[in-house]
Amino acid sequence: MAKMKYKISSRATILLGRESVSKVEGALIELIKNTYDADATLCYVYFETSENALYIIDDGTGMTKSVIEDNWMMIGTANKRDEYISEKDRIKSGEKGIGRFALDRLGSLCEMYTKNANDKFIKWSTNWNSFEEAGKTLDEIEADFDYLNTNIYAILPECVKREIKLLEKKLNEDRGEENEVSFIFKTGTVLKISGLRDDWKETTINNLINSLGFLIPPEEQDEFYISIQKSKDSGFELIENNLSEEFDYKINANFDGSKFEITMERNEFDLSRMPDDVFREERFLRYPYRKEDFEKKVFTFNYPISQLFSTDDEELIAKIKEIGEFKFKYIFMKLSMQGESQDVYFYKTISKTRKNWLDEHGGVKIYRDNFLVRPYGDVNSDSYDWLGLEARYNSNPVAVSSKSEAWSVRNAQGQGTIFISRITNGSIIDKSSREGLIENESFKLFKETIIKIISVFEHDRAYIARTLKQYDDRINEKEKTKREGTALAQNILKNKKDNKSAKSKLESLAKTVKYYEEERDELITELKLLRSLATNGLITSSIVHDLKSINAILVTRVDSMRLAFENNNLYLIERNLNDLYKNDTFLKSWISVISNQSKKDKRRRLKKDLYVTIKNIVDILDPILKQKKVELLVNTDNKATSRRIFESDYESIMYNLIINSIEAFSKSDTKNREIVIDLKTEDKFIIIFTDNGKGIGSYFKDPYDIFKFGTTSKYDQEGNVIGTGLGMYIVASTIREYNGDYRLLEVNNGFSMEMKFPI
Structure with missing residues (x-):
């Protein structure tokens, strides 16, 4: 069987150069990276505006003839991937072997002068426009190569030599005699790029300088210097990225x-x-x-x-x-x-x-x-x-x-x-x-x-x-002042008719305070609704698998029931009725929770027996708990404690705690899933919530982080956060609204939390 070889059009270099390295700044940065990889101490960029050219000069290791042939002119070479550590122990940044085509992005002509310690001085040059000639393949394009009897320093423009000497002086003044810098160019590389494809105005160069300021981190700037010279008559500009000594x-x-x-x-x-x-x-x-x-x-x-x-x-x-x-x-x-x-x-x-x-x-x-x-x-x-x-x-x-x-x-x-x-x-x-x-x-x-x-x-x-x-509020008694001001406003308004000597300004002040109170009440009502809706969403998320299972049989269960009746199969009729009752009871419980929480009277502050309120809250969840095979027990000290509350607040507390327990059970191998709620009254009304699930675990450095907004331990298989971080945050913020306290009693062998509310 005959063989056929692939051919690469010479125009492929345009895709690799001008089009792959699309931004001119990116092209220049690729070449500066090469100087770093070559162990240079200095990379000096000089814009020769009168010749429409730019120079990239370094004092690195330079290249030999074999390196130019086998690496520089080899597209996609893997030498930096295989030999990725330089003689100065720098990790070479390039690896794809296309960085040299950044030269084509910058200009149509390139002359390279290079000296390596193991070879003579080399001049290499190419005309990138030759790659655009129609019908040519890549192997038909050639670069010019020659040995010259000179050195790197001799071919540098005189204005560049002058500025490099001044740069040396500045660096040595800054560093001191012990760390003296000297740019002698025994080895190195000079790239002269002509026929520039971009108009390098001063504003463009200034933008480049700003970009280069962050090219290397400050820690490396004592080992590798980048300097820019904008024109023959301008001085050097050392690229620096200074850290701030000021921070919080x-x-x-x-x-x-x-x-x-x-x-x-x-x-x-x-x-x-x-x-x-x-x-x-x-x-x-x-x-x-x-x-x-x-x-x-x-x-x-x-x-x-x-x-x-x-x-x-x-x-x-x-x-x-x-x-x-x-x-x-x-x-x-x-x-x-x-x-x-x-x-x-x-x-x-x-x-x-x-x-x-x-x-x-x-x-x-x-x-x-x-x-x-x-x-x-x-x-x-x-x-x-x-x-x-x-x-x-x-x-x-x-x-x-x-x-x-x-x-x-x-x-x-x-x-x-x-x-x-x-x-x-x-x-x-x-x-x-x-x-x-x-x-x-x-x-x-x-x-x-x-x-x-x-x-x-x-x-x-x-x-x-x-x-x-908190310290400042306590010292300044801000809360006390606010309460006294509110009471004063109410008293002024109540006795307005009898107190004819009260000044109109005082009355206006009192009304203002009252209006603020009304606005605050509206915001509280809105907060209660949003909190209830958030809790509803969390409840639904925790039982979504069960809801999906019921959803899958909502229509087909009718067919199953009809078949049982038609065949007078008493066993199937009974089993279908039991499944129907079980699923409908579960749905009724979920719907009751969702609909009851957003009722308006739940968001009004009413006097309630706290024992009865909590018992009623958990009773509504009984079918859901049975579906999840969770046993919930409420223990009381047989007392009665009443206070004015928003019932939706206590629902948010209990529902979120129970949701977390259900999810903890799903991650553990606990056979007897138990939740115990102890209610008692001492100087405060106390709720102790306990489950025998997985607990918080050691992955929280501070267990109290669970009460922070957005803190979650729930991730999907791709590592994306799927938890809302709202549940325990709602619990903690609600307790604080009632001037209550909470503390964790157990976080490893199950979960236990104590909540105390003033009465």
């Missing part, structure tokens, strides 16, 4: 593939202004919130994957391990301080320059092998907020001192740097366009992981702010 919080996180080591530094609070009695607050009596902890400032926490993600799903944990080792650095800086903030929270004074710095440096950027992965964190791109921090904040825009302690940071308030590598993070893959990463399952989990790390600092800041706010 700083996080350094290291993931070793199995656990997270997170170091957090607080720098927001002025300890010298905080009175000692602040640290007598109950919430400030435990680590890391004691006075000595505030003095220490820096804390290190170790989180297994299960704790950071609050899950014991082995499949999900395995997928997170596949992400591989990485590092993440993040700093938070608030942009302003509201009127009372500095006094309430004892903040340090902030500078006026931090906003300008964040405007330029903000966002979370990704570096693969010490080179920026664009466009993540680029303020001028759609990927500036690629983590979705703004959407996350907007979904629950609470103050940092919110009772929910669910405050979340905004994208514009922070700056982050993520370090990954193609060696350790193989599942995070570059797009072929060299712009961005493929958003596969690993990348989505990677994003979720970064947000989980950020939430460590968010929780700490919210906890502190909430405690300081």
Whole structure:
């Protein structure tokens, strides 16, 4: 059988060059990456505007003839994939073997001068327009090659030599004599690109300089310098990416593939202004919130994957391990301080320059092998907020001192740097366009992981702010003042006719307060409805499998019943009737819960016997509990305690607790599923809720995190969050509305929680 060979049109290089590397900045960055891979200390870019050319100059290892033939001119070579560590132990950033076609994107002509320690000085040149000639295949295109009797430094333009000497001087003044820098160009490469395809105006070059400022992380900028010279008469501009010395919080996180080591530094609070009695607050009596902890400032926490993600799903944990080792650095800086903030929270004074710095440096950027992965964190791109921090904040825009302690940071308030590598993070893959990463399952989990790390600092800041706010409210007796003002307003309105001497302004003030009260009542009514609807949704989600099963037989069960009657099969008739009764009872229970919770009278504050109310609430769920094979027992001390309540609030508490127990049972092998509710009255009305399910487990570092807004342990097989994080948040927020307290009694061997309500 005869054989036929594939042929590649020479025009294929246009697809690889001009069209694959579409943006001119991206093309130049590809070539700068090559200088880093070549172990250069300096990459110098010079725009020779009079010749419509640009130079890319480096003092790296240079190339030999064999390297040019076997690697540089070999399309798609895998040499950087196979030999990925340079002599300076740098991880080479390229691997696909198409970066050199960025030259075609920049200009039509290229001259390369290169010197390697193991070969003579080489000149290589090519005309990219020759690749466009019709009918030619790639193997018919040739480049010019020659040995020259000269050196790298001799061919540099005189204006470049001048500026490189000045650059040396500046760097040595900054570094000191012990770390002297000298650019001698014994080896290296010079690329001269002519016939530029873009008009490099000063504004274009300035945009390039801004982009290059973030190309390498600050830690690498003492080992690799990038400098730009805009024209023959201009001076060098050293590309720098300076870190801010100012911050409120700083996080350094290291993931070793199995656990997270997170170091957090607080720098927001002025300890010298905080009175000692602040640290007598109950919430400030435990680590890391004691006075000595505030003095220490820096804390290190170790989180297994299960704790950071609050899950014991082995499949999900395995997928997170596949992400591989990485590092993440993040700093938070608030942009302003509201009127009372500095006094309430004892903040340090902030500078006026931090906003300008964040405007330029903000966002979370990704570096693969010490080179920026664009466009993540680029303020001028759609990927500036690629983590979705703004959407996350907007979904629950609470103050940092919110009772929910669910405050979340905004994208514009922070700056982050993520370090990954193609060696350790193989599942995070570059797009072929060299712009961005493929958003596969690993990348989505990677994003979720970064947000989980950020939430460590968010929780700490919210906890502190909430405690300081409680302290301030207690000291200033704000709540007492509000109650007295409300009572005064009501009294003025009640005695308006008898008190003819009351001034009109005082009456107007009283009416204003009253109107605020009315608006507050409307908002409370709306809140009750929304809370009830949320609880209804959670109930439905917990029994959705049962509802689907019933839905599947809603029509076919009629046929089954008809067949039994036609054949006078008493056994089948009885069995069908039993199934019908069981399913309809279950549906009736679910419909009763859904419809009753949104009734208007449930959202009115009425005087109720708390024992009877709770007993009635759980009785409605009895068919659902039977369907789930759960036995629920209510124990009482045979007392009667009444108070004015919204019945829907107590329904929300009990239903959400029972839903969680049902879901805990579904994840455990408990044979006798039991829920026990103990009711008793001492100085307060007490509810103790207990189940013998799976419990919370060790994957919550702090078990009380379950009460935070959005905290969930429910993920699907792809690692996507499927839990709402609302259930226990609703429980806690409802208890707080009644000035109640709660504490966890058991979280491992089952679940138990005590709730106390003033009477």
